[in-house]
Each structure stands twice: as C-alpha cells, then as structure tokens.
Amino acid sequence: MIYTLPYKTKQFFFVLIKISTVVAAFYFIHQKLTNNNVLEFYTFIGFLNKNGIFSLKTIIFLAVLTGFNWFFEILKWQKLVSPTKKITLKNASEQSLGALTASLLTPNRIGEYGAKAIYYTKDFRKCILLINLLSNLLQMGVTTILGVIGFSFFVSKYHIALAYPKLFQFILIIAFSTALVIFILRKTKLSIKGFSLEKMKTFILKYPKKLIAIGFCLSLLRYLIFSFQFYYLLTIFGIHISYLHAMSIITSMYLLASIIPSIFVFDVLIKGSVAVYLFSFVGVNAFTVLCIVTLMWIFNFVFPSILGSYFVLNFKFPEDDL
Structure with a gap:
C-alpha cells in the first residue's frame, strides 16, 4: 500500500520512521x-570515578579497542558483500552502524x-539477507x-558438579529435537522470505571459500579484541x-549468554547474570562484574549506536523504492 502513496507523503512517512527509530533507541x-x-546509576558513576575509569588514558585506550572491534566488523561486511555488490568502507560503516x-x-x-537489506535495491535484498546470516554464523x-x-x-x-544423568537426558532431547526438525524440513518445502532452506544451504556452500576464511579470521580478531577489553x-x-x-571465564560467559534469546537492549542484564555467576568462582564481587559488563555494553554498543543514529537519520532509500 505504501508504494501507492504520493512521493511527498512517502518521504514524510520515512522521515518519521527514522526519527522514531533513533528516539526509541536513545x-x-x-x-x-x-x-x-x-x-544504580549514580553509584555506578561514583564507582567508575573511584577506580580511575574517567582518566583520559583509560578512555582513549578503551575507545581504541572499540574502534578496532567495529573496524573489523565493518571490514568483514565489506568483504562478504563484495561478490554481490562492491561497496566502500564508508558504505559498509553506514550499513553496519545504522x-x-x-x-x-x-x-x-x-x-x-x-536494516541492512533496505540499503540495497529489491533484486539484491534476498542475497544480502543470506550474507548477513553467514556473517553472524561466522561470529x-x-x-x-x-x-x-x-x-x-x-x-x-x-570441578563443577554437573548432574550428568540430567545433562545426558537434556542432550538426548536436543539431539532428538534437532533430528526431528531436520527430518521435517527435508520433507517440507519451508521457505523464509521467499527462499527455501535448501537454497540457503546451497548459497552458503557455494559462497567463495576464500571470503568465508577471511570472514572467520575477522570474526576471530573481533572476538580477541573485545574479550581483551573485558580483561583490561x-x-x-x-x-x-x-x-x-580470565579468558576461560570470559569465553564461557559469551558462550552461555549467546544461546539465551533476548531483546538486544537487555543483553547487558543476561551477560551480567552469567558473568556474576562465573566470576564468583574467582572471588570477584557481583557489583564489580556488573560495572564491567555495563561498561562493555556502553563502549561496544551504546557509543556505536549513537554514531549509527547519524546514518539512520541520513538514510536514503534506493531509487527503486521511491
């Protein structure tokens, strides 16, 4: 229905959406x-000030680590999307941060x-969705x-005491459920956004192996950077x-937190809960852990989101959508 609206009405509508997105995020x-x-916010700020987080040296170093983290993510997106469409590092930055x-x-x-797909014309969007899936799978x-x-x-x-009988039952349930899902998918022609799961599999298998290797290496670099940032x-x-x-705990934290579904803005709470439990084994108090997790969220997601809001507000639809 939106394509039948007058040009000026569509422009007003999309400007309203962009502003609403940024306002909601903030x-x-x-x-x-x-x-x-x-x-508590003011307790958090006081604790940071007490530990010298606001020193220029510390802020610059943390900001540099964040910069490299997102640089490699942006570079990864530019490389992975290159077989479909060549884009500049600036374009990749706009798309990733936006x-x-x-x-x-x-x-x-x-x-x-x-969000990434709408940067491209209609004939590229299905492919962009699959490339983004591949990028996330690599990470x-x-x-x-x-x-x-x-x-x-x-x-x-x-020597964590695991309930091995229950763990074995859980693994059996997961294995059976996975096998059942695979069987159902093979017997049905389920499709997502217009393409079948078989096509998704074929796309990934036929994707240039060199680019997959590059994407994996860039994902690894990102991981090493933000995990070191946590250690710092x-x-x-x-x-x-x-x-x-520390890395044995940090990697465990990211693994456990990544398999728990969440609304992204509440991701800090999930990582915080997992981190508090894991770091309790080395005697780190809960408040310190929560401060670190919150700082990681601020530096790696809040600040980049603020930059991304600029790209959202300046976003222009491809010509075929006007």
Whole structure:
C-alpha cells in the first residue's frame, strides 16, 4: 500500500520512521542506564570515578579497542558483500552502524537483517539477507569454538558438579529435537522470505571459500579484541588474574549468554547474570562484574549506536523504492 502513496507523503512517512527509530533507541538506552534496579546509576558513576575509569588514558585506550572491534566488523561486511555488490568502507560503516541502531530493540538483533537489506535495491535484498546470516554464523562459530574450549577448562579447574544423568537426558532431547526438525524440513518445502532452506544451504556452500576464511579470521580478531577489553577492565578494577585464566571465564560467559534469546537492549542484564555467576568462582564481587559488563555494553554498543543514529537519520532509500 505504501508504494501507492504520493512521493511527498512517502518521504514524510520515512522521515518519521527514522526519527522514531533513533528516539526509541536513545530512550531505551537512557532507561537501561538510569532506571536499573540491579545497578544504580549514580553509584555506578561514583564507582567508575573511584577506580580511575574517567582518566583520559583509560578512555582513549578503551575507545581504541572499540574502534578496532567495529573496524573489523565493518571490514568483514565489506568483504562478504563484495561478490554481490562492491561497496566502500564508508558504505559498509553506514550499513553496519545504522543497522546496529535500527536493531537495538529487536530480539537477538533480528532487525539487523532487514536494516541492512533496505540499503540495497529489491533484486539484491534476498542475497544480502543470506550474507548477513553467514556473517553472524561466522561470529557465532568463533564464539562457540572458543567458548567450548574455555568452558571445558573452567569446568575442569573448578570441578563443577554437573548432574550428568540430567545433562545426558537434556542432550538426548536436543539431539532428538534437532533430528526431528531436520527430518521435517527435508520433507517440507519451508521457505523464509521467499527462499527455501535448501537454497540457503546451497548459497552458503557455494559462497567463495576464500571470503568465508577471511570472514572467520575477522570474526576471530573481533572476538580477541573485545574479550581483551573485558580483561583490561578487570585489571582496571584491581582484579588480579592471569590472562588465560580470565579468558576461560570470559569465553564461557559469551558462550552461555549467546544461546539465551533476548531483546538486544537487555543483553547487558543476561551477560551480567552469567558473568556474576562465573566470576564468583574467582572471588570477584557481583557489583564489580556488573560495572564491567555495563561498561562493555556502553563502549561496544551504546557509543556505536549513537554514531549509527547519524546514518539512520541520513538514510536514503534506493531509487527503486521511491
């Protein structure tokens, strides 16, 4: 129906959507920081000031790590999308940061798929959706591989008592459910956004292996950067723990947090809860852990979202949508 509206009406409508998206994102960020029952805002700020977080050296170093984190994400998007359409690093920045802002309120950042796709004309959008899926799978692959390794070390070091009979039952249920889903998908022609799951599989298998390898390496670099950023914050708050020891906990945290569905803006609470539990084994108090998780969220998602809001407000639809 929207395509039948007059040009000026459509322009007004899309401007309203862009402004609403940015306002909503800023509102939820503000609410999450100031109306947090778990971490009172002024206590949080006072604690940061006490530990020297606001020193110029510390802020610059944390900002540099954030910059590299998002640079590699932007570079990864530019590389992965290149077989479909060549874009500049500036275009990739607009799409990555703009999509971050637009997807801030959606469960598990699902809105990112549509946000990136609308930067392209209709004939490219299905392919862009699949490329974004591939990009997220590569990042999830790194999180899973390092998470499983880290969690294995964590469990062996702290001799966590696992209920093996219940764990075995859980694994059997998951395996049976997965096998059932695969069987149903093979017997039906289920499609998502106009393309079948078989086409999705074919697309990924036929995608240039060199670009997949590059995407995986860039995902790994991102992971090493933001996990080191977490470790650096531990040292700033006076937590004396070896890097490898800390990494076994940090990788476990990201693995466990990544498999819990969430609205993205509440991701900080989920990571916070998991982190508080895991770091309790090394005697780190809950308040310190929550401060670190919140800072990670601010530097890696809030600040980039603020930059992304500029791109959202200046977004222009492709010509075929006008």
